[in-house]
Amino acid sequence: MAEKPENTMNIQWYPGHMTKTRRMIQAEMKHVDAVCEILDARLPLSSRNPDVGELTAGKPRLIILNRVDLADAAATKKWAAWFRSQGYAVLEVNAKAGQGTGRFATAVRELLKDKLAAYAEKGQTGKVVRVMILGIPNVGKSTFINQVAGRRTAKAEDRPGVTRAKQWVPVDRTLELLDTPGMLWPKFDDPQVGLHLAYTGAVRDEIMDTETLACRLMEYLGRRYPQALLARYKIEVEDADTGYTLLEKAGRKRGLVLRGGEIDTERMANILLDEFRSGRLGRFTLELPEDREAANG
């Protein structure tokens, strides 16, 4: 019987491949000392694989909050504190620029200090520490690994359904990384997660048309970051505004007027998403630890 793909986000994640990946991760778990999970600092929960807690249970874990250059700095601090309170080691990183990546090896050794001390006591010095790198597509895994290991290699093919050969990547004489042996999927059954991934462009395929997506983003920015809309588009957010009216206001200010005086909201939608994703609109975080707690009651 053919597998039924999970395609809520128009990405096809086949249950069979997910099972295969899960098994590979479980099998490799025996060979690693720690797990390093890479998240997008702008959406730490939505960029998390829903099964990662169960898959990595019992292993020392390090969270990389990546893309801090695009995230709200105050929110990143909150997330770092929140993950630390949950028992994770945390690093704030801009993998693209190599900021924060230099602290990785030290952070791993600090995380494993008891284990390393026990080895040293037994005279087993120079033992190689192995860390599994996990993350959903596009979160920055290759960029991070390349920075940490100082390598410049072409990216392995990375798409749902393709489990690639495992790769051990040396960082130094006693630290090795295990590149994810397959694709980790996001929590695609939650529409809010889909929206957040779509805003940031993590999901390439459209979950909805561009204009609707931009309206939802405008609505959010109007509520949480009105000052950014004022600074970039010179628009004031009023109580009666909807995402669509804000898109119209911004389009009008940009001079995107069609024949007949109508605003070209479709063009404005593309501009908004592009400027949001590239950081030109500012630095944003879409989820905060307190939202999470509110959602969980």
Ligand code: G4P
């Ligand atoms: P993956 O292996 O997890 O699939 O992700 P990958 O490293 O390929 O990164 C996906 C995109 O995210 C790349 O952009 C990469 O440059 C960018 N990126 C990774 N980390 C950061 C970061 O900390 N900050 C910012 N701003 N961007 C980051 P791309 O457009 O696909 O390639 P490129 O043109 O940037 O090279």
